[in-house]
Amino acid sequence: MATIKRLGVLTSGGDAPGMNAAIRAVLLTAASYNIEVVGFKHGYIGLLEQEYKTLMPQHVQNIIQRGGTILKSARCPALQTPEGPKLAAATLHQLNIDALIVIGGDGSFRGALEIAKHYQGQIIGVPGTIDNDVDGTDNTIGYATAIDTALDAIDKIRDTADAFERIFLVELMGRHSGFIALSAGIAGGAEQIICPEFGPLSAEDLRRVLTPIQHAQLLMGKASYIIVVAENSYPGGTTALADALTKAIGIECRACILGHIQRGGSPVGADRILGSKLGAYAVEQLLQGAHLQMAGEVNGELSLYPLALTGERTKAIDPFLVRWQQQVGSA
Ligand SMILES: Nc1ncnc2c1ncn2[C@@H]1O[C@H](COP(=O)(O)OP(=O)(O)OP(=O)(O)O)[C@@H](O)[C@H]1O
Numbered sequence: 239m240a241t242i243k244r245l246g247v248l249t250s251g252g253d254a255p256g257m258n259a260a261i262r263a264v265l266l267t268a269a270s271y272n273i274e275v276v277g278f279k280h281g282y283i284g285l286l287e288q289e290y291k292t293l294m295p296q297h298v299q300n301i302i303q304r305g306g307t308i309l310k311s312a313r314c315p316a317l318q319t320p321e322g323p324k325l326a327a328a329t330l331h332q333l334n335i336d337a338l339i340v341i342g343g344d345g346s347f348r349g350a351l352e353i354a355k356h357y358q359g360q361i362i363g364v365p366g367t368i369d370n371d372v373d374g375t376d377n378t379i380g381y382a383t384a385i386d387t388a389l390d391a392i393d394k395i396r397d398t399a400d401a402f403e404r405i406f407l408v409e410l411m412g413r414h415s416g417f418i419a420l421s422a423g424i425a426g427g428a429e430q431i432i433c434p435e436f437g438p439l440s441a442e443d444l445r446r447v448l449t450p451i452q453h454a455q456l457l458m459g460k461a462s463y464i465i466v467v468a469e470n471s472y473p474g475g476t477t478a479l480a481d482a483l484t485k486a487i488g489i490e491c492r493a494c495i496l497g498h499i500q501r502g503g504s505p506v507g508a509d510r511i512l513g514s515k516l517g518a519y520a521v522e523q524l525l526q527g528a529h530l531q532m533a534g535e536v537n538g539e540l541s542l543y544p545l546a547l548t549g550e551r552t553k554a555i556d557p558f559l560v561r562w563q564q565q566v567g568s569a
Pocket residue numbers: 250251252253282312313314315316317318342343344345346347348349350352366367368369
């Protein structure tokens with residue numbers, strides 16, 4: 239068993255519902271092994287600027303149901319300078335931190351790998367991002383809640399779209415991936431889903447979107463029609479796409495950008511459970527000597543995955559749902 243007396247923990251990148259459950263599990267598990275936990279604030283900024291506090295059980299009481307992260311999060315460009323990782327490692331050494339747990343996405347894990355080049359202790363990652371774009375785990379903490387939040391919005395937009403028999407484009411988050419768009423689009427009964435995995439969509443290529451709309455109108459007449467669009471799918475964004483479609487078909491298409499609403503809210507049960515499980519597992523695996531690994535869950539089994547491979551983008555959106563959506567999308 240590795241000797242760990244002091245453990246650091248931080249949340250980095252986009253916050254995700256369930257991060258608090260993971261922090262809580264880290265603290266409670268560590269406490270059960272008499273390990274002290276230091277929480278760094280604002281992601282890697284806390285390491286660079288020595289902004290931290292020792293976490294006690296009372297700090298994690300009554301947080302499992304809260305969105306956001308009690309440690310705050312941030313993007314930290316300073317870690318991407320040559321001096322950043324050295325400074326971060328120096329803080330960890332100075333504070334006698336034997337191991338660090340980074341809760342975040344694959345970008346945060348790249349940062350962890352840079353720090354590891356200068357740090358003598360162990361580092362482990364816990365996947366927390368609404369985007370679900372991290373290899374080595376079926377789901378990331380926050381993804382399930384984001385789907386439900388997006389779904390709630392889609393259902394509400396459907397009501398008004400139906401009343402006015404309007405075409406709506408609903409833009410969902412997912413910087414490089416269509417996980418949220420595909421899942422919420424399928425569950426919300428969207429007529430079309432557009433996401434990066436379907437290939438780039440250009441102004442010259444609008445026919446791909448137009449033909450299914452026209453087909454649906456022939457079949458059903460005037461009716462509500464919802465297109466779920468993953469962010470960054472069209473040059474100029476979803477409002478530009480709605481404008482281009484409006485011009486092309488002569489029927490007003492409305493855009494609704496859901497934005498950061500998807501990052502907030504009370505985590506659903508699945509995210510509380512995943513956060514708790516992965517937070518606890520991360521501590522236990524550190525004690526087993528794990529280093530530069532991510533604590534994930536694959537096919538219901540807890541497992542470690544090399545941090546260096548978490549951003550390879552080998553995890554694909556559900557191919558069955560993709561095929562089915564494309565098959566029925568024009569009906
Ligand atoms: N190559 C890198 N070198 C050093 N630090 C990095 C590197 N890539 C990312 N980081 C650090 O990790 C932080 C978070 O990364 P990023 O903004 O990509 O979010 P993420 O962890 O992927 O989460 P999300 O996708 O949910 O926003 C960055 O702000 C930066 O501090």
